[in-house]
Each structure stands twice: as structure tokens, then as C-alpha cells.
Amino acid sequence: MVRVLSRHLIKLNLSNLSRHYHSNHLQLQQQHNLSLPGSLSLFEYQRQQLQLLEAQLIYVLDRCNNLAQLKQTHAQLLRKYLDQSSFVLTKFIRVSTKLNVSIGLYPRLVFDQVRYPNPFLWTALIRGYSILGPFDESVVVYNCMRRGGIRPMSFTFSALFKACSGLFNVGLGRQLHAQVVWIGGYHDDLYVSNTLIDMYVKCGFLECGRRVFDEMGERDAISWTSLIVAYTKSRDMEAAAELFDGLPDKDMVAWTAMVTGYAQNAKPKEALKLFESMQDAGVNTDEVTLVGVMSACAQLGAGKYARWIRDVAEKAGLSPARNVVVGSALIDMYSKCGSLEEAYRVFQMMEVRNVYSYSAMIVGFAMHGRVNEAMSLFYEMGQTDIKPNKVTFIGVLTACSHTGIVQQGRQIFSNMDKDYGVAPSADHYACMVDLLGRAGHLEEAYELVKTMSVEPHGGVWGALLGACRIYKNPEMAEVAAKHLFELDPNDIGNYVLLSNIYALAGKWDDVSRIRKLIRTRGLKKNPGCSLVEAKDGVIHEFFAGDMTHPKSKEIKEALEELLQTLRLEGYKPILSSVVHNLSDEEKERLLKTHSEKLALVFGLLTTSPGSVITIVKNLRICEDCHIVICGASKVTGREIVVRDNMRFHHFHDGVCSCGDFW
Template sequence: METLSAPLISLPNRSIANNNLHFRNHQILSTIDQCSSGKQLKQVHAQMLRTGLFFDPFSASKLIAASALKSSSTLEYARDMFDQIPHPNLYTWNTLIRAYASSPDPFQSFMIFLALLDEYDDLPNNFTFPFVIKAASELKASRVGRAVHGMAIKLSLGMDQYILNSLVRFYGACGDLNMAERLFEGISCKDVVSWNSMISAFAQGNCPEDALELFLKMEGANVMPNSVTMVGVLSACAKKLDLEFGRWVCSYIERKEIRVDLTLCNAMLDMYAKCGSIGDAEKLFDEMPERDVFSWTTMLDGYAKMGDFNAARKVFDEMPVKEIAAWNALISAYERNGKPKEALATFNELQLSKIAKPDEVTLVSSLSACAQLGTIDLGGWIHVYIKREGINLNGHLITSLIDMYAKCGALEKALEVFYAVEEKDVYVWSAMIAGLGMHGRGKAAIELLFKMQEAKVKPNDVTFMNVLCACSHAGLVDEGRALFHEMEPVYGVVPGAKHYACMVDILGRAGFLEEAMELINEMPTTPSASVWGALLGACSLHMNVELAELASDQLLKLEPRNHGAIVLLSNVYAKTGRWDKVSELRKLMRDSELKKEPGCSSVEVNGIVHEFLVGDNSHPLSRDIYSKLDEIAAKLKSVGYEPNKSHLLQLIEEDDVKEHALSLHSEKLAIAFGLISLAPSQPIRVVKNLRICGDCHEVAKLISRVYNQDILVQDRYRFHHFRDGHCSCMDYW
């Protein structure tokens, strides 16, 4: 068989070719339509080369169109054929631009379009522009698309229906909904594609109400919707979490007898899952005649969001093909729902299975799980994996790496990642500011904010939340006040509820409770739960019973089942010796079936995470751990340590029992295990789910000095680095 690698055959005598042209056109060209594989198309190509028919522009265009629009593999062959044609016609140029616009490499559409402008005698037509604009939509290439739009206007094609429809879709994809709507309104005779383009633009642009409203207008205009319309409408229902309207849409599809293909079925499934109607999703899923990876992944994600991880795992195990999207759905579901161990176990399973290759989403979720658990060994391995595989370090990955290293106690490593990146977006800067803040380096966080401005990167609401948190952890009250008051007039960022909560925390921690209360009263909006929570936490630190009762009351009005509010108020009562009030609150919790979150500490040893609860004796080395605790107690007493029994927030009469209860706190168990399992040169990294208590904080300082071992504790709010009898927080936390 002759292929493109063979030398070109000379054209036959023109008279012979003309005599037989009608026969050849009828016989060979009709064969093109019957080809079902790339191999058959190559055979036809060889025949056309032998007869010289390939050099007839119309005939060549028919063969190239069949190859280009069949699959990605034959598209490359079509491109090679195209390069062999001396004078391809405009139809052939358009065919190749169209094919690449829908391919995995839409950028090639632009390259061919530029070649068309440079090499072809005639100008592009109204069929050329929609395909180039589609490529711009796929790549979200805003500047290129606008240039193409301008070119279409100059060629008097700006009001062409097909081009306008493509432009509405393009501007919607690029997030310019105003321009998309202006063009849509300018279409004099809107067809179903026009309406679909605008509905999809609204749905994808997080304007679901506008999408649904436009669909009702479409109905009023007597334009019959199709399956594409309904996909956009269902997407809007899913984003709006409007189950009632979503169900109506599904019945509408059935009533209007709209053709239901796999894409539309998946849209209905996605709507049910996102709106929390897992029963409807199950019924539809079971009835689907065809399913793809999206169908399976949607069900998996739906179960995970409902907290039914057993069902999610069952769906995952039953999937016929486990593409990386399915692995990502399971890993991220675990990670988002406070199950970092399960997330990392699934990541490890992915690595061992070699079924699919981790992508950016996999690595971001896994790094976040490492940050939650403080597993720096695995987090560091993922960093090495990213380098080894040559994975592009985009903003998401850089942010995740900085966050992971900072939360695992390796602040210098986080800074190393940060400074190695040349192009830093606002989220990268914000992540590094957060990392410095959680390590108590408030002044360094503020300095980084100023460097961010020098780099011409505008801070956003997240940046300010992080820098205000940094001020809170470092006790930088004046600096925090100044930044808070400059947010809107200087930086154009309107303070939100979270910023007010940070400011209340700054003032409250420093003991300025009255000023914190004044700030709450001056808020332009109703104070949120986070604001009252910050005040309640400050009252707990400074034992202000009256304000604590007010804050707790307001917080429970907003979140009646917030057990943390009751626990904090109970702590205030306990610290001030009001045990009758403590008993009342405990009874309230029992009657309401609310349970206090148990203290839990974990420590990583040789890549394995070991967890401890208060008074835990379930660990295989439990006997050795408690023996080590006795040794620690004896050594600390010899250097003058006395247990701070005021941190015991329950009524225990006997002093020796109080002392024993304090020694059973989960972080002490984790530190003891670290001492028997790690060499003195290895830091003990502990992750605590609650705020570390004052007694444990004092004990950790002393252990770091007596045993000459670094101890790093990440509690719920910040990082503590204990070394040589001191803590990085400077006893302000």
C-alpha cells in the first residue's frame, strides 16, 4: 500500500484523467463515505494517489474531511495529507480548523488559521470563524478570541448568525457575561443554538438564576429546546441546588419527548446528586441503558457528599474502568470530609495499582490530606514525585506544597518553595503569609504583604484574613488595627464577617474585650457565628463570665447544635469554680444528645501515623508509653515542674487524681510515643485536633529541654515549635 512516505506520483495525462473523471468520482469518492476505519481511508488514499484523483481539490477535500473528523489518530494523518496538497481549497482549510478546534489540541486551529491568512488567496468566510472562535472558547484565549471577533467585523461578517452564536459561547467561556449578553440580544432571529449558548454561559458563569429565567423566556418565544438546552438548565439547577425545579425539568424532558442521550442523562444524574436527592440519583443510575466514567463518578461523589463512604467505596469498586477522575473523586471526598487517613490510603492504592496516573487534582488533594495529618514524609515524597515526573508547578500545586510544609512544621521548606517560584499569584502569596502566621511570625507576614504589593500583586479578602490571623497569633494589636482599617480605603477590599472575626480575635486575645464588643456592635451586617465564636474564645482565655454568657447565647441562636459553644462556656465556668453551672451545661448536652469532640493527637513515625485519645491504652506499645510517661513525670519534677491543675476542666476533688488526669492528655501520650520511637535528632511532630491546653504546653517546653529534642505541635489554631525549653509562640496563643 502506498502511503505518504512514498514518492509522489506524477499526474496522469489530463485528457485521460478527464475521460475517466466522472467514473472515478462515482466509484472512489462514494467509497470514502463507507470507510469505518483509518486503515480503509489510507487504502482509498493510495488508490487516489495512483489515479491522480488526490490532486483534484474537491476529491482531496472529501478524503481529508473524512479523516480529520473521524478521530484524533486519523486527524494527524489528515494533516499530513493536507500538507501534500499544492492548492487546498477553503473547504479543506475550514475542515482542518474545525477538526482541531474539537481535538485535545485546539491551539493547532489558530496555527492553521494563521497559515490560511498567509498562504490562501481568498479571505476566510462565515464557516471559518465559528471554528476558530470555538478553539478560543476551549482554550479560554480571551485576547485571541477578541482579535478574531474584530477581524470578522472588518470582513462584514459580524452579524452572521453562526458567528454570533459562537461568540456568545466564547465570551461566556471567558467569563465576560456582559459581552455575551449584548451579542445575544443583538441577534435578530435567535435560533435554538443562540438560546443554548446564552443559557450555558449563565450556567457556567455561576449565574444559575439568569440561566433558568432565560430558559423560561425561550419557552415564551416558542423556540423548541433540545437536549443541549436541557443540559444547561439542569446544570443551573445543580448550581442553585434547586431540586424542585430540577425535578420539573426532568418531567418536562419526558413530556416534550426531548431525545435523552448519555450527556443529558448524566446532567440529570449530576443535578440529583448535587441537590442531595441520592434516592432519585440511584433510581436514574440503575435505569440508565449506558454509563460512562462521568456517570459512575457522579454517583461516587454523591454518596461521599452525603457522608455515606461505604456506598461511595462500593461504587468505586464496581466501576468497570477506574480513570483518574474516579480516584480523584474518592480521594478529595475523603480529604474534604475530615478523613485524611482514608484519602492517603486511597492515594497509596492508586500508586500500587498503576491503573491510572496521578494528576494535579490528585496531588493537591493528597497534599491537603498530608497537611491535615502532619505527614511530612509522604508530603515530601509527593514533592519529589512532582519534580521527577516533570509536572507543571501551577498555582494550585505551589499553594498546596506551601500549605503542607507549613502545617507539617517545615516552615523553611515552605519558604524555599515560595521563593523558587518566579510567577506568584495572589493565592501563593496568601498561602505563605498564612504559613508565617501560624508559626507566630506575624511581623514577617506583614513584611510579605508589603513585598506582595511591590510585586504588583493585589491582595484579596483571603490575603487579609491570613495577615490578620498572623497579627492575632503574634499579639500585634496595633498592626492588626491599622491593616483592618486600611482594607477598604487603601486596598479596596471590603471587610467581611471573617475579617471582623479575626479582628475580634486580635482584640480579645490581647484582653481588649470591651473594644472587641464595640467593634461587633459597629458591624454593618449581623454578626456571624465566627464573630461570636472569636469573642467567646477570648472570654474563655480571660475568664470573663458575663461576656462569655452573652457570646454563647448569640452563637447558639445562630447554631443551636454547636457543641463547641457549650464546651467553651463550660470551660469558663470551670476555670472560675462555678461547678453548678458546669453540671447544668453537661445535662443540657446530654438532653440534646450533643457530644464534646474528644481530644485526639497523632504523630508520624517512619511514614506511619499513630493516633491517641485521652487516656488511650489501645496502642500495641501502650505499656512502654505509660512507662515513659512515668519517667517523664519524675524527670520534670526534678527540675521543678508542678502540674497546673486549673487546666483540668472537670470537678475532681483529690489532687493526685487531678495530676493523673492531666498526664493522660492525648498530646502527652503522643510525645511519649515519639520519645521511645524516634532518635533525639528527629523532631517529634504532633497534630492535635483541639487547642493545646496550658499544662501540656508547659510540659512540652520542659521535655524539649530535658530530653534535648525538638517537638512540633500543630493544634487547631496554630503551630508550636518547642526547643530548649521555649516555644515559638512566646507563650501567646
Template sequence: MEVPEAHRTICFSSSSHSPTYQALLQAGPHLRPLKQVHARMIVSGLHRSRALITKLLALTCTAGSIGYSRLLLFSVPNPDSFLFNSLIKASSKSGFSSDAIFFYQRMLLTQLGPSNFTFTSVVKACADLSALEIGRVVHSHSLACGFDSDCFVQAAFISLYAKSGDLGTARKVFDRMPERTIVAWNAMISGYEQNGLGKEAVELFYQMRDAGIKPDSATLVSLLSACSHLGHLSLGQWVNDYIVDHGLDVNVILGTSLINMYSRCGNVSKARETFDGMIERNVIAWTAMISGYGMHGFGDEAVELFHRMRAAGPRPNDITFVAVLSACAHAGLVREGCEAFACMEQDYGLLPRVEHHVCMVDMFGRAGFLDEAIQFIRKSICGEPAAAVWTAMLGACKMHKDFDLGVEVAERLQSIEPENPGHYVLLSNIFALAGRMDQVEMVRNMMIRKGLKKQVGYSLIEIDHVAHMFRMGDISHPQTEEIYGYLEELVSRMREAGYVPETESVMHDLEEEEREFALRFHSEKLAIAFGLMNTGGGTLIRIVKNLRMCSDCHLAIKFISIVACREIIVRDKHRFHHFKEGSCSCQDYW
């Protein structure tokens, strides 16, 4: 019977350092054999060897016994900088970030001079802990030690500031670097992308390319993520072509990034092609593809792929179930959603989280099963449901015009999150739909007193590799006059085809004509008009919107697809809508 590696007894001769070192390597990051090695070192007197004790310290840290590492450190007389650097690096890399900072402080107390390896490891630890203030102190120390020109140290500080949300300081560090390596460029591009500034990430990438720096896999992953959020399909396709042309290895991370990019840019078939072409697929890749189907309304395909994953793929995790349940909610697959929810705990021992509860309430609510949604909340959720659960319930009440229940839910939401303007907007809309205009005015006045403002909506469209942004009633675009004129003409043709604006939920204190005028210049309509004006016949129009489309825009785009003879894809906050010949892929189930 083979003895498990972690419990093996390490045998070695004490006649020289070499067998001892081999014994350390054989023990690996397992505490029990490392303790055996340490005991033999003490018996043989080799514990005085700085090289051996340094290796032992690093391995015990990697083994997860940071307490034992500390005891070892305190037993070493006059530890040198190499020992401290090894320990700081090992603890930072192993996730013991606070201990890495502790060892750094101990190193300073011994008056040993830190190296660039010291600073890169400590700064990583600060970034992992979001310890920005400690990081600023370390930054000052690095400058005092003359590391202001060290490209690796400065790149580490860029990552620290970017991860902490201080992009201004990150960019200052970046701009001051006399020489920028690919690591520094990647740190800054990734910083922009992770903080939701995809446009800035793309612009910096273009500067990097102009500077003659070739992107690596890390660059491409950040760039693909930025493309996903911006709906920048042409740049995403360029990345794909670059990968093919340069023979880059499409590993799991890069492949999953391509799946997300194609899915979020509206080309789910290309996402599936990428998925099928991957040599290795982990749970993240499977989940990304399931999620891609879900956001496009292809619920049956999402469920089918989920069953394939259960049969032959990796074990689903809790995020996989969020993707499956969301797909079921957007496609009206109530039975399939209930089955998936049940197997979470029964088959995989996964306890439902808030996100799963939200999906279930959303699924019941969209299907019109409001009673079932309320029963699910009461029976399946222990304690006070999260605000997101009630938000999903409120959306269902608005969708199905259950005003009494909607008001009850909205008032509960206001007590949970009194500073969230979205709850007040939904409540105002429900009162408006119910014709209770005095209550609409009351909600608006309450928002004014609290200083709450609605989130500003915008729509993006990309023409000839240039992204154009529009807001409601926007007059900042150079082609504003032509856009508005074209849209007026388009609305006239839509009316002839049978379009009647849906104004019931919009600004009931305005006259009907004023309501129609306000609806006419919503951001997505402006973006579509601009796209139709500036592209040839038959060209697919792609729009990205940061909020959920209103019902009138959804109706209007159906008619636009008829009178303009164009296919239009709109990605709003929740899903994709493919408009063609007067119908939408969501089948009005959104």
C-alpha cells in the first residue's frame, strides 16, 4: 500500500548539504514531512545553513503554515535580505498578504535594504488586501530607495492603484515611467477595464500599438473584456484574427474571453464556434457559453448545454446555476428552471445564494406567476429577503400591472434601501400606470428632497471602428440636425405602417403630444437613426444600451426593422434583442 505523499518519512544523509536539499524538494509543500526535515537539520547541525533554512521557510509558507514560518524566522539569527525576500515572495504568492507586509516590516527593522523583488511582492500583497494607504507608504519608501525608474516596481504600483480605484495616480505613475514594458501597459489597460472604463482601455491599447509594443495574452484578455462591455465587435474580431495570425495558444482564459466577447457583442454563433474549438474547457468556459445563450434568449440551447455539461463536462458551480436559471427566466422555461434549482442542492450540495433566489423570482414573475413568486420568497428564503429579490418582484408587478402588490413591494424596498433611486422610479411608474398621479408627484418630490437622481441612459453604436454615444435628446453630435430630420421622417413612415407610440408609463403630467415627442428622442432611437444614415442597405445595426429598453422603443424598433428593411440588434441591461421583419427574438418576453 502506497503511503500518501504528505505522510511520507523523508530519509537522507547528513554528510552534506545536497541530500538535505533534495529531501526538502521531495517533501514539497506539505507540513508534516517538512517538520521531519527540520528536525533532522537540527540534529545534524544543518539548521545553521542559511540556504537550507531559507528554502525550508519558503516551503512551509507555501504549505499554508504561516505560523510555523514565523517561528522559523524568529529562530534564525541575523536573517539576511535574501531570506526575507524569499519569505515575502512566498507568503504574497500563497495568499498570506498581511503576513507578507509583516515580514516586510520585520525586514525594515533589521535595517536591511529591500530590492525590487521585495517591493513587487509587498505591493502585490497591498493590492490583494486593497490596503491603499499602506501601499502609498511603501511607494514613498521605494522612491527613497531609488526604485522610481525600475519598470517592474512601478508596474506593480500601477496595479495597486488601479485595483484600489485610484486610476488618476495609476496613470501618473504610468506616464512618468521612462521606459514602459508590456507589464506596465497591461497593468494600466487592465486597470481601466476593471474599473468600467473600457473606452479608455481601448484608447490606451491603440497608443501601445503605435508605440510598437506587441500585445501578449494578458493584453488580449483585457482588451476582449473591454470589447465585451462596449459592444466593440470589430476590435474583438481583430483580436481573434491577431491570435490566429500569430499562432497564439488559445488557452482556457483566452478562449473564455473570446466566448464572452462574441456573446456580449451579439454573435452567439461565433461564440459557440469558439467554444467547440477549445481543446480544454473548464467550468468557467462552459458557464460563459451557457450565459451567452441565456442573454440572447436561447433558453433551450442553454439548458441542453447544461445537461451536456452535467453528463460529460466539469462539475457545475454556483455561477453555472445562475447562468442556467437566468436563461430559463428569459425564455419562460419555468419547469426547466425549477428542475435546475432543485438539483443544485440535491445533486451538488450547493446552497442557493441571493443571485439564485433573484433568478427564480424573476422567472416566476416574467411568466406571470406572481403568486408562485411570492410563495417562493416566503418558503425558500430564510430571514429578510435581499433587496435584489424584491426588485425582481417589483419588476414583475410592473410588467403584469399588479399595482396593489407592486406598491406593497416598492414600499418594502424603500425601507431596505432608502437611497436607491431605482426603487422610486419603479414605484412612480407603477403609480402612473394605475393613474394615481398624486402619488407620482409625491414620489418625485421625495426623490428631490433626498437628492436622488435617475441613472442617465445612453446608447452606443460603432461605425467604421469608431464608437458613437447618444443620450436622450442629445444635440452634441456633429450630425445632430441630420439625425433628427431623418428620425422624423422614419417615424412618419412607421406611423403609416401602423406604429402607435406607447405613452402610458411616461410622464403623465405632460400632454399626449409632449409625451410622444419625449419618447421619440430616446437614445437608442437616435443611435439607430445615425446607424441607418451612415451604413449601406442590408448592413446589420448593433446598439448597446446601459439601461433596460422602454416598451415604446421596443415597439418602435420592430417597425423600424420593417420600414428600413434592416436587422437590428440591441443589447440592453438585461439581454439581447434581435429585431427582424417586425419581430423580436425575445417574443415580447422580456
């Protein structure tokens, strides 16, 4: 300040300054709160004038909205001889960063002209690089700062740790962590500790972040929430729940992190339960929270929860009609809960639509086998300014696959890049392989895989393997399975599917070989599981072969009665649905305990006559269960909706919406 002031005094006409001082002394006192007893020295007056000038420039900088205005202000700064003022230039660089002005060009040139930058100015430059990049340049600047004998501030380290996060360089972060300890004074700083935790977490070193957290003398909501988010992301929900329970003051961010974490880690029941507690605690809800809880509801396929969440959104002022994020998520939720008509009503009422809302509705139509509606909406989208994205085409190609519309699917796939600028990804190839394979074009599907423009992933080979099951082609199945075993050796589903294909072909030696391989690798098969909603809205879970439900006796009796009725209608068990080398009697016994049959009968026993029964299954519905549920819809007069891991089946009056093509 003394150097700047001395230089500034030389430039002034001292006699004019003296006259200006005496004439404006009272005005300065009143307007700028500079009242001092007695008369001020000329030096003191000049110091205060300098402060006023700096304050004026800070005010102007705060209101700069673009680079042109920033340059005009810089010109003023030069004209007023404040090109050495670290105070003003710190603000200049921070505003440059906010306006996304490349730090390495204009702001860096301004900085380099300052002979004695203070720690604030150094930190502003470091921070600029840590936000806009190049990130490693922030460390270079820090080294220059230290060589100049300048002591860093807490904000210096916060910016540096942010740069390390951007670089994903935990080694550099650890060196800077050591600097914090060695320099001293900042290790207990809350802001430094929080950014240090964030750095370790983003670099994947959760335990290091947890140790920093445990050593903190003071913690705030950011400290707790950073770790909660990181344990949710690493799928360690138990550790995340432990942290969440210990959080003294739980804000919306912390609640949302947990709700979303449960939803993303396939724990929808826990997500919904926690969201209910969040509502009871009176915590505000935003669109991020709602998207997370809608995802959980979609996983369960629970209509009761869907209606409740819709009400919460409306009460929170987040109407799907006006909020495109909530509206799109609601479309997805209703579609996956089996309420396709309600999903379409939400779509129609939306005042603003984007590619996500269109894509969600197209995917919804596709999973329900409504190919005409999906195509119609796709072409309607083409009449707007909204361009389809990758998800849109996945929805359209899936619709074609579920209804066997091969030629139209081929045309859309070939025109994706040419007409819409969307290059096919491995996911789009998987849709096409599925479409061709389901329609019986196995050789064409295999040729498409061999000529792909991108590397095929597990979804591509899995689609081919699934087609081999439908058309009983063990030779091609072996090719697809070989690639799948290399890509994901621990996915038991691929081994089971190949084993089933061998079983359908009567190759029991190969079945034994695959099952031995499963045992050798210690893989565990996921049991068939079906969810159904009772009249009171409670979700009941049934597992294949598990008769421990409180109503198991009633379910068994009612199932026998239903099957007897269906036998009179011509039903015969599809014994090939059991892929074990057992007697026919034993196979029939196993078929009776498939989870979807148990869920169906429970639904018939516990829901109101005439109401829709919705079942959600984790695996593909077997052929025998499909026939039984189809027959049940006729003899009971009930509409039955089954969502398996591939699509929706709507059974009504003995007919399924899939047309027996699934």
C-alpha cells in the first residue's frame, strides 16, 4: 500500500489536491463515513481517497457482464494508476473467472505486470486455474508464490485441492495435504478440510477422506454430506446410513443424497421409507429429491406410492405441467408402474417439453409394446425443433424389437447418423441384434455384430444369446457366451442362459459342464422374485419355491383350484420351462411355485374384484407362467399386468398385449 500510495502522490498536483481536500472534506465525511477528529494529514487524506477510488472500481467490476466491459474497467484501472493494486486486481481476476475468461491469456498478463502481488491476488489466480483450467497450472503458480516467500491462505489450499480433484491426482493432493500440515495453522480450517475430503472422495480414496473427517475438530453440513454422497456412490449404503444418522442437523441436501443413494443402489423400499421420514420431518423437497424417489417408485412398480409422490410434487409447487424435469421423471415412473395412460396424460399436460420428456414417453410406449404410439410420437417430435438423442432411438428401436417390425427398424437404424447426426452406439447395436434375433434373423444379427463400428459390449452379445434361446441354436449360443464370459466372468445370468439353451436342446452333458463351472467360480443364481401390491398398498414379495408367506396355505389351495379350472379350458403345463433333468411330475411341481404364479394368486385373493393386478418380476416370465396368467385373465375377468425384466405384458380376457412375441 505504501509503494502504491507513494507512486500515486507523485502523479498528483499537490496544490490542486489541497484545494480539493478543503472544499470536499465535509462531503467526504458525510457520504463515505470518513469522519475523523481534527484535521487530516495530506497523506491520510490521500489514503482515504485511494480507498474510495478502489471501492468505486470494485463496484464497477461487480457489474461487468462480458469481456468488453471488463476491458473497459481495466482501462479505467490503468488510467487511475491502480495497476499495482492487489485489492482491485484480485476482484478483477475473480470476475474474469466468473465470466469464463481464459485465465492464461488476459487475466494472467494483468497479473504478471504486478510487482508485489499479495496472497489474495496469488490465490485469485490459483483459483481461476482450478476452476477453468489448465488445472496443473494452479500448482505451477503456487510454486512461484512459495518461492517468492508468500505465505498461502486457507483459500489457497482450497483452490489447490479443487485442482487436484479436476486432475484426479491424489498423489499431488497428498503432497499439498502435507504442505497444510507443515505450514501449520490451516489443518483445522473447516473450509480447507471440506475441500480436502472432497478431493480424496473424487479421487476414489474414501478411507482417506473419512480419516480427515474423523480428525476434524469442527464439522458442518458440507463435511457430513460430502462423505454421505461418497459412500452412496461406492454402494456402501450401511456406512452412508451410519454417517447420516450421526448428522446433527440434516438439511435437504443430506436427505436427498440418502434417498437418491438408496434408489441408485437398488434399495427402493429404503428410499421410499426414508422419503416418507423426510416428509414427516417437514424438510423441503426439490426436483432432485423427487427424481430420486420417483426412480425408487419405478423400480417397485407401486401405484400407491406413485400417486403419493405426485401429490408431494404438486404441494411443493413442482407441478409436472410447468417443471419439465419433474414431468419427465413422472412419465418414466408412471410408465414403469404400469400406468401408461396416466404417463401420457402427464406428457400432454406439460406446457414445455424437451428431448427427455419425449424420449421418456417413447420409451414408455416401447416397453408396453405400443409400437404405433411410439412411432407416431417419434415422427411428431420430428415436426418440432427438438432433436432426438441416443435415448430416443433406443426407445424407437426397442418398440420395433418388441413387435418384430424388422424393416422399419432397419431403416431407422441406418438413418440415425445421416438424418439426425446420432452415431449408433453399442446400445443401439444391441437393440438391432435383439430385433433381428427375435424375428429369427440370427445370421443377419451375427453378421451385424461382426461388422459393428464400435466394440460390442455385453448387451450386444447378450441379445444374441437371448435370440439363440428362442430359436434353440446352441452352436451360435456358444459363440455369444464365450464373449460374455470374457467380458463379465462373474455374471451368472449368462451361464444360466447357456445352460438353459443346452437343456432345451437335450444336451445334458453340456448342462452339467456349465453348472460345474458355476460352482467352481462360486457364482450364486438370483432366485425368481415377484412383487405385488395388496389392497392396502403394502408391497408383498414372493420368491420361487418359497412357501413361507403367512398366506401360503390359502395361496396353494387357490392356485390348485385355478389350475384345475384352466385344465378344463385346455391348459397343459409347459414342462420345457423347467430346465432341469427331472421327471415330468417333479417339473410340474416346480412350475407351481414360480414366483409370478404365487404373486398372481395372492393378488386375486387380496385385491378388489375388477381391479387391475400388477406384478413386477426380476427375471423374464417363463412360457408356462405366461399361459397360466393369460388363462387366469379370462376365467377371472381381471386385467393382469406383468412387468418382467424385458417388457410389460397386459393380459385381458385371455389375450396378452405382446401377441406371444417376447
